[in-house]
Amino acid sequence: MASPQIPNSESQIPAELLIARIMQMHASISKLESLKPSKEVNSLFTHLVKLCTLPSSIDIKALSEEVQNMRQSLIVLSGRAEGLLELEFATFLTKLPQPLNNLNLFPYYGNYMKLANLEYTILSENGVVQPKKVAFVGSGPMPLTSLIMASHHMKSTHFDNFDIDGAANLVARKIVSSDAEFEKRMKFHTCDIMEVKEKLGEYDCIFLAALVGMSKAEKMKFLGHIRQYMRDGGVLLVRSANGARAFLYPVIEENELMEFEVLSIFHPTNDVVNSVVLVRNPIF
Template identity: 80%
Template sequence: MASLQNPSFEGRILPADHQLLIARITQIHVSITKLESLRPSKQVNSLFTSLVKLCMLPSSIDIKTLSEEVKQMRESLIVLCGRAEGLLELEFATFLTKIPQPLNNLNLFPYYGNYVKLANLECGILSENGVVQPKKVAFVGSGPMPLTSIIMASHHMKSTHFDNFDIDEAANDVAGRIVASDAEFVKRMKFLTQDIMDVKEKLGEYDCICLAALVGMSKKDKMKILGHISKYMKAGGALLVRSAKGARAFLYPVVEEYDLLDFEVLSIFHPTNDVINSVVLVRKPIV
């Protein structure tokens, strides 16, 4: 039987559909690594669109079962996706700041509809678990296009104060200029340039903390961040974590239930539509 095994998977016999999926993703990864720049362009957009469509196909693939070689390729791909996503958001956010009423033109962003669906899903899960109209919310990793915070603030949490944390000062500057045209948003939405690992007692102010998918791209970093937030957030506070399942895990980091032993797990939801991120809601236990 050894001759039938695929050597790139360290002796494991993967189902044919999994082998084909990995081969196609690997091919796209090779093409992406050869790009001179990840800034939006016809070639960049085409490659990442193909990758996303491929990863959205229904798949039972489990990244834990993959070879070290494929795991390393996946980690590289997540970093590349994160950079490309950041550059795409920055380009559109900068464009929006140059036109009148940027908040009325958010739908020009190509993935705006996905953000609306994800924010609606997350707010629905929060509401089902008793987190309704929280007084203060922290969004960690808000980026230059803080779409989740804006959608939540305008459609779901109309009296909530949002603190958006990002490590990138340029991203926060552009994001701040997007909301600057709305006096009410300026009052309710702040942008703070800080590494969340340096934020301590302040984390205890929030009723709910949202952690963007690309904050902590490696498992080690994600676990450090989750541990830090757990230590300083308020008892009884909610933490919303974005994750991924199946082939979507080639785009975003995965958070498993066993990674959240410091918390009470309230809900885990894996979408099957064009929303890519899974949503995990946990609560810090009240001692």
């Protein structure tokens, strides 16, 4: 029997079968009356994530127009469901006496921990160890990456979290206000990142969340704006997706990052969903 750690042609799911299964999942998800967390919603999305992280040799660029349209729809549905899950859970946390001590109750906490460890390793390998100021664009109501980075890796760093949704920031602020030290180091800004200009030049490192820019055109618009205003020599960590994981999140290709110096591209093969792309704004 083939080892699951080293996918080969025997252990990979055939692309046609995988696409058929994902299309079935999309049909079921599309029929839901609400994407708010429930037994049915949670079960469907858990199944979808498992499908999309199976070893496969699927080539997203080779998909038919029908499958590409389904994929775009699935990214939007998944993004909405993820936002609703985070909002419900973050709201629940604010009612606990010590919300920051209970982050591990979040269903995908382990996944975030693995991703943050991976991202910090990649940043460290590229000389970003204890940056003074970090921006996280698209932090949402449950700013787990910022919280994990601040408590486990970047213990003196100041974090500015940007989100267009004021309600999300309100809940995130409540979680952080339970700890005086965190509250000093972590701020939340409600705005469209396209309207943030000179301030982007303050950061040693900027994170761009996977769901900021749901389509390729939107994603490129955000990347272009950040590059224009970020500091020369500053680094930008972009979350992307690879293979079947691209049914959950938008993909950024290396050839779309020509304006940047590409430092690292990492595609996970475990249960982590996002690829990690690290680029530097060149110094001219």
